[in-house]
Amino acid sequence: APIKGSDKFTRPKNNNVGKPYPIAFEEFYENKGLDFIAFGDWGERKHDSEQFQVAEALQTWANENTLFIVNVGDNYYQTNNDLPFNDPIDHEGVLSIDDPKWHTYWLNVYNGRLKKIYWYMVAGNHDWYTNVTAQVDYFWEKNIRFFLPSLYYSRKVYFGPENNKLAIFIHIDTNPFYYPYKSYESKDDMKRNLLTFNFNHESEIDNRLKWIEDQLIAARDADWIFVVGHHPLVGACQTKHPSSYLMYKFPPLFKKYNVSAYIGGHMHDLELSEANSTTSVTYFGVGGGGAKGTDTCGDATWAAPFTFGFLRINIPHNGDILYFDFIEANKTNVSPHISYSGSFCSRKYHCK
Numbered sequence: 001a002p003i004k005g006s007d008k009f010t011r012p013k014n015n016n017v018g019k020p021y022p023i024a025f026e027e028f029y030e031n032k033g034l035d036f037i038a039f040g041d042w043g044e045r046k047h048d049s050e051q052f053q054v055a056e057a058l059q060t061w062a063n064e065n066t067l068f069i070v071n072v073g074d075n076y077y078q079t080n081n082d083l084p085f086n087d088p089i090d091h092e093g094v095l096s097i098d099d100p101k102w103h104t105y106w107l108n109v110y111n112g113r114l115k116k117i118y119w120y121m122v123a124g125n126h127d128w129y130t131n132v133t134a135q136v137d138y139f140w141e142k143n144i145r146f147f148l149p150s151l152y153y154s155r156k157v158y159f160g161p162e163n164n165k166l167a168i169f170i171h172i173d174t175n176p177f178y179y180p181y182k183s184y185e186s187k188d189d190m191k192r193n194l195l196t197f198n199f200n201h202e203s204e205i206d207n208r209l210k211w212i213e214d215q216l217i218a219a220r221d222a223d224w225i226f227v228v229g230h231h232p233l234v235g236a237c238q239t240k241h242p243s244s245y246l247m248y249k250f251p252p253l254f255k256k257y258n259v260s261a262y263i264g265g266h267m268h269d270l271e272l273s274e275a276n277s278t279t280s281v282t283y284f285g286v287g288g289g290g291a292k293g294t295d296t297c298g299d300a301t302w303a304a305p306f307t308f309g310f311l312r313i314n315i316p317h318n319g320d321i322l323y324f325d326f327i328e329a330n331k332t333n334v335s336p337h338i339s340y341s342g343s344f345c346s347r348k349y350h351c352k
Helices: 051-061 101-107 132-141 190-196 202-218 247-256
Strands: 025-030 034-039 068-071 118-120 153-160 165-171 224-228 261-264 270-273 282-286 302-304 309-315 321-328 337-345
Touching: 034 051, 034 282, 051 309, 165 202, 202 247, 270 309, 270 321, 270 337, 282 309, 302 321, 302 337
Parallel strands: 025 153, 034 068, 068 118, 165 224, 224 261, 261 282
Antiparallel strands: 034 309, 153 165, 270 282, 270 302, 309 321, 321 337
């Protein structure tokens, strides 16, 4: 495994998965570039969903250079929403570490290279609608490739010549920032889970924001900083979305600490807000993993509404420039293909 000491992971004794994992995980990819795929909103089997279509495209694009998957959540959906959210057969999320959906929605769907590499996960709202703790338990008790040691954790990823380049990944749970406990009324377990993790108190949410800022301060000398969460911050989703609640606190923080990119989903499409004269942060929307398509946030640099697909990121081993491709994987007579590409420079390297 690329993760240092992965045979010695220690689960915190408090067992509250809402608490950040206390130390950063370290990974080493010496003399390699950083090549990974990001996507989310995938585990759905409704009419007009295309999980299998996207999975086939992923298998085509993932190769021996693909080091890992960055997943932005909504891992398991309910098919028939007329049933109770916790129906024993067809339910939101998973009910336990032995839920058949681990096989039918993940292990038996993504093959080839995707079956060998780590998936660095965050939880989406559909994962919270039932037993989100079970997804963390699955990592600790069943399969560390489903990498979710806590709802908040960070990674130090060393790569390049003699591991002299450093990328920091901060994986966060945005649900407490998106859904207000006091006004939440849907008949599922979101509100119960918010209460379980003490997110009924805004002070506890502020503690997570402080943890995120602490990680950003600690990452000040990194070549790259990536923040990964479920809910979107592309374009108008930063300010105009009706459920934004406390999400507005993130962009100023990311700008202050010169974050390279935020990778999110929730909107079932592909979209992008590139860094510009007002912010150094690039915002990716990668929610095209298979759930039925939706419209975009709006006010984006580029967007493909109602589009299935994923994002491929490559940083060559010199570590100075990031290249990205949005891969469209709609079910048409056109093979999966690049629909938008771009690049930007590291925090230490100034492009000409």
